[in-house]
Amino acid sequence: MGPERVGGLRQNALVTGMTTFWKALPTEGRWLLSTVAIQTLGRGLTLPFTIIYLHEVRGFDLGISGALMSLIAITALAVTGPGGTLIDRYGARAVLLFGISSMIAGCTLLAFATHPGVAAIAIVLIGVNFGLSWPGFNALIATIVDGELRQQYFGVNFALVNLGIGVGGIIGGFLVDVQNPATFTAIFLADAASGFIPMALLLGPLRHVRTQGEPGTDDEAGGSYREILRRPAVLWLTLVTFISVFIGYGQMEAGFPAFARQVSEVSTRVVGLSFAVNTAVIVLLQFAVLKLIAGRRRTRVMQVMALVWAASWLVLGATGLLPDSVAAAIGVLAFMGIFAFGETMLQPTVPAMYNDLATDRNRGRVNAVSAAAFQGGAITGPIAAGLLLANGWDAAYIITMLAGCASVLVLALVLERRVPASANGVAEASQTVGG
Incomplete structure (x- = not known):
């Protein structure tokens, strides 16, 4: 693989730095990439401390706090x-502006919520943005960049998101004090303020980016959700995505910490440090x-990822054989490092494949x-973890978890036989990069 020649060269050329x-x-x-880490720093300030805020600062019952989360x-x-559907009809910009406004309102309201009902309204507003931002920003990215550059963009973007969240979490850890509710109010207001950065981009430098089809295009021209999922490549990719998240991210806030504490018997400090290891590995290795x-082939990369994650779960399982020991602590940290290495393979490939399977008429729905x-x-990941570990x-x-890794391995092989080569990252095609 040689270095990529910008302006109309092989799709699989390698950008070398x-x-x-x-x-x-x-x-x-x-413009979009330069502000990612700053945008997500606000999210990092609040992500690790929201349930602590609800339970220990506002005094909500732990069960209610969990339900609110x-x-x-x-x-x-x-x-x-x-x-x-709205992204395909009105464009990603309009939908993202609505979602970001909802997030700003939700974080601001949550900063002062002293009643569970008020907190519920605030969290629903934040959830609206979560649901809209994923397909919205992915559609925006896919419209701006294509080919091999698109895959690299998704990967670099993922590293910067982790950097912002990681740094935000560290800063938040130094700032918050459960004895001083004002410190929590401050971080939620800072999270709300971070939303003005992407809003300014969408209203300014990115105001001319159009993600939807040409004016007058029928909404159904890109296919309904049922028609999209009837495409074998999309269906199998969706199964790969679901299982990957079930055994991956679905375990990070529930299954992994619970196993590490109850079975491996490591300290909370080790668990916290393991998340720092995760962020560091992603930031250092992604490029x-x-x-x-x-x-x-992206499907082959998915298979390697499944093997890497299988190795990580075996390491975590082994820590249960030596509970409350230095070896267990090292194993927990190693688990998160190996797992993060697998993440660097998943995040560039899956979004890129979805968007290579999409068109401007259905890009919003495919990303949805x-x-x-x-x-x-x-x-579903935390639910399964809770049922297994609680018993x-x-x-x-x-x-x-190992069975899930094996399933991803098999499904990726099935997907490879059904996805077009152009969406699997191996086709020869011309690529034009603006700038």
Whole structure:
């Protein structure tokens, strides 16, 4: 694989460095990417501390606090489908502006919520943005960049999102104090303020980006959701996405911490440090991984990811054999590092494949299918983990995760036989990069 020649060359050419990648981006792509870490820093300030805020600061029952947290994912799942349709009809900009406004209102309201009902309204508003932002921003990115550059963009974007959230979490940890509610009010207001950054981009430098079809295009021209899911490539990719999230991100806030504490018996400090390891590995390795996977079949990359994640779950399972030990602590940290390596393969390939299967007429709906699969895995993953670990079925929990990895391996092979080569990252095609 040689370096990519900008302006009309092979789709699978390799962009050989951050400088070259940056120069290859259209102006709109540079604007969007340059603010990602700053935008997500606000989210990082509040993400690790929301349930602590609800329970320990506002005094809500822990069960109620947990139910309130689940409202984010439930709301996001409920609005994703209609959001995808609206993106295809009115464009991603309009839908994203609505979602961001909802998030700003929700975070501001949550900062002062002293009653569960008020907190519920605030969290629903935040969930609306979660449901709209995934398909909206993915449609925006896919409109701005294409070909191999699109896959690399999704990967770099993922690293920057993790950087922003990670740094935000560290800053938030130093700022908040459960004895001082004003510190929590401050971080939620800061999260709300971070929403004005993408809003300014959408109203300014990105105001001319059009993601929907040409004016007068019939809404059904791109196909209904049923028709989209009847396409074998989309259906199998959606199954891969759901299971990957079920055994991956669906375990990060529930199954993994519970196993690490109850079975591995490591300290909360080790669990917290493991998330820092996750962020560091992603930020440090993402661009190197992008070089390695450029021009290779995305389905093969998914299979390697499944093997890497299987190795990570085996490491975590082994920590249960030596509970409350230095070896267990090292194993928990190693698990998160290996898992993060797998993430660097998943995040560039899946969004790129979805968008290579989409057209301007149905891009919003195709990305909504992707978002729904992700949210479905994120909702069901913790439920399964809770049922298994609450009953002391520790070995069954690890076996379930390994079975999921094996399923991804097989499904990726099936997907490879049904997805067009152009969407699998291997077709020869001309690529024009603006800038």
